[in-house]
Amino acid sequence: MTIAAAATATPDKDWWRGAVIYQIYPRSFQDSNGDGIGDLKGITARLPHVSVLGADAIWISPFFTSPMRDFGYDVSNYTDVDPMFGSLSDFDSLIAEAHRLGLKVMIDLVMSHSSDQHPWFIESRSSRFNPKSDWYVWADARPDGTPPNNWLSIFGGSAWHWDPTRMQYYMHNFLTSQPDLNLHNAEVQDALLDMTRFWLRHGVDGFRLDTINFYFHDKELRDNPALDPSRRNASTAPAVNPYNFQEHLYDKNRPENLEFLRRFRAVLEEFPAIAAVGEVGDSQRGLEIVGEYTSGNDKMQMCYAFEFLAPDPLTPARVREVQDAFSAAAPDGWACWAFSNHDVVRHVSRWGHDVADREAFARIMASILLTQRGSVCIYQGEELGLTEADIAYADLQDPYGIQFWPEFKGRDGCRTPMVWDAQALQAGFSTSEKTWLPIPVEHQLKAVGAQYGDPASVLEHYRRFLAFRRQHPVFxxxxxxxxxxxxxxxxxxxxxxxxxxxxxxxxxxxxxxxxxxxxxxxxxxxxxxxxxxxxxxxxxxxxxxxxxxxx
The missing domain is CATH 2.60.40.1180 (Golgi alpha-mannosidase II)
Known part of the structure; x- marks a missing residue:
């Protein structure tokens, strides 16, 4: 073997540093079977779009077996594909095609909680003495029957739900159908790490870890203190949500998480060139936590907080403020920046709602994002300059939006189907007469086919600028x-x-x-x-x- 051949055969363990990662929301990328919902075969068919765009990797939001109360972020089987999206064989084909095109594949791991339909939880709630009785966070009621403490759910109300079988409360940071796993239990950690190995054996190149700072809770179940109103920030939860009224000292961000992340990283090191990015959901000390989780080269390779996903207008001062704060909090760490994702209002609308020339605004925002220090996530449709869709209440699917309507309209507006061909039925996303979320007319006009080859289009700007970025490793x-x-x-x-x-x-x-x-x-x-x-x-x-x- 020649030296050149040997070098080519050696995986680049540092591929993630500065990588451009294209996020795919599988329900909304491409429907291959005409049921109005995207799937894995649809993703595989559209991978050339991502490759031609110039991304280095894809991140696929959850496609695991799920009752879909939170659209895949409530997992009932961590090691299988929901039939809605296809099969494990379809996933293997997706991996093969992505690798053929030179794309890395990262998948979303949801390890802080599962679905209440997961066999683990069904067994755990069956009694106080079964082998998995301590796999979730259970607690007795206070003497007056109220929850054990004042912790709140991001989706509204108490973070505790009464279970009449065990005559105890269980903890849920999100929906009541998303009980929190008890990672203080070593068996739970082992099960999650085995699940991680399962997907690594299927050829994935990395992971995006959902709500990474929610893995552990305070064992003493101490009340969170009130947060001074001047420090309330609506980037973790909408302003109408009382979740913002607490300082979240005890329900998340616990120091025990650091050792688990070291265990997780050790599993990644069992395989060549694997990387992970953690989502740090905290508006109060997000960058500080990013610094903790990416320090020392023994935990996460990279994390992202919500500074560039927040409503705060993007100005020159704000860009510098965020980068300086990250450098101070994580001098040896690495960030992964995004302006849009599946949980927030698309940035062209969030920051550019009063801008007359939305396409010029989209182009400059792309260029700023792609020249930041750190890795980058691009959310599907961002490269088309898509705006936030206005979804009627009757069409809402997101339980978060239904809970807080109309002050907060939820996340459906950024999750509408991808638009491929303005002339085709459902803009080329599906052959179904009805898609799981409606496709706005204004989006159809921005379809890939309508922009492809037009040098003035947002799509061609992304392609051109990603090529420019590749020419200059400094970026x-x-x-x-x-x-x-x-x-x-x-x-x-x-x-x-x-x-x-x-x-x-x-x-x-x-x-x-x-x-x-x-x-x-x-x-x-x-x-x-x-x-x-x-x-x-x-x-x-x-x-x-x-x-x-x-x-």
């Missing part, structure tokens, strides 16, 4: 150095090895100008922006950008 691996603020112009350098690139972004609908920093700079092309360089002055059109290499 994937380099450090970030912010320059002095200049009005609405975001300014920073990316540095890696001998290369230093300058990034300037006009985050406003008005033309702007800014000075080049000290040094000689060579303007770069190939990224899709036209900005004029006049001496030491850069003229940026509305929502424009400029890139240069230090000469």
């Amino acid at each position: 994937a691996k380099g450090d970030i150095l912010f320059l002095a603020e200049d009005g609405d112009v975001l300014r920073y350098k990316r540095q890696y090895g001998n290369e230093t690139l300058l990034c300037l972004f006009n985050m406003s609908p008005n033309a702007a100008s800014t000075d080049l920093p000290v040094g000689e700079w060579e303007a770069l092309s190939g990224h899709g922006f036209d900005s004029a360089l006049e001496g030491r002055q850069v003229e940026l059109p509305a929502w424009g950008a400029f890139f240069a290499r230090h000469a």
Whole structure:
């Protein structure tokens, strides 16, 4: 074997650092059998779109067996595929096709809770003395019959639900049909780690860990203290949810989680080149937790918090604030940034609701995201500039939205089916007369087919900019150095090895100008922006950008 061949055969354990990960919500990506719901064969058929886009990996939201109370985030069998989505054989075919196209495959693991239909919970609730009686979080009522403490569910109300068989309460951070697993029990940890190995043996390249900071609870079940109103933040839960009224010291974020994450990482190390990204759901100390979970090279490779998924408007100051806060909290850690996902309002609507030129706004937001220090997640449809869909109450599927309607409309608006062909039935997503969520007309006009090949389209901008990113490893691996603020112009350098690139972004609908920093700079092309360089002055059109290499 030649040295070159040996190098090619050696997996890159660092592939995740700076990777662009494309998130697929399986219910809404592609329906292959005409039932109005996306499936694994549909994903496989559409993988060329992701490959041509230029992503490095896909992350597939849960497709495991589930009663679908929370659309797959309530798992009743961790080691099988729900028939709605296909079979294990279909998943194996998906893995094979993704790898043929050069795409890594990451899947969503939901380990903080299961469905109440999982055999583990059915056995656990059957008595106080069965072998799995301690696999979930059970507690006696207070003397007056009320729950054991004041913990709240993210989906509204108490985090405790009364079970008449055991005459005890069980804990649920989410729906009552999503009981929390008791990871203080070593047998539970072992079962979850064995499940992880199962999917690794099926060829997955990594995992996204749902609600990673919810795995452990306080054994003493101490009450959470009230949170000062000035510190309430609506990024973990909508503003109308009393969940925001507590400081969540005891129902999540527990120190015992660190040792379990080390055990989890050790399982990943049993296989070549596996990576994991953790979702840290906490608006109070999210980046601090990210720092804890990614430190030391023995836990998560990367995590993401909600700073860029929050409603707070994105401004030059906000971008710098988040990156500086991450650097302070996790100097040796690695972030994975996203502007949109399956749980939040699409960012083109969340931040650009009053922007006249939504396509220009989508292009500049993509470029800012793709030049941040860290890895990146792109949510399906983001590359089309899709806006948040307005779903009528009669069409709502999300229990979260139904609970808090109309002040909070839930997550269905970002979960509508992908649009492929504006001329086809259901925009090419399905041959069914009715899809699980309706497809907005305004989305159909932005279908892949309508944008493909149009250099001015949002889709072609994503493709072009991802190619530009690949040409310059500094974007994937380099450090970030912010320059002095200049009005609405975001300014920073990316540095890696001998290369230093300058990034300037006009985050406003008005033309702007800014000075080049000290040094000689060579303007770069190939990224899709036209900005004029006049001496030491850069003229940026509305929502424009400029890139240069230090000469």
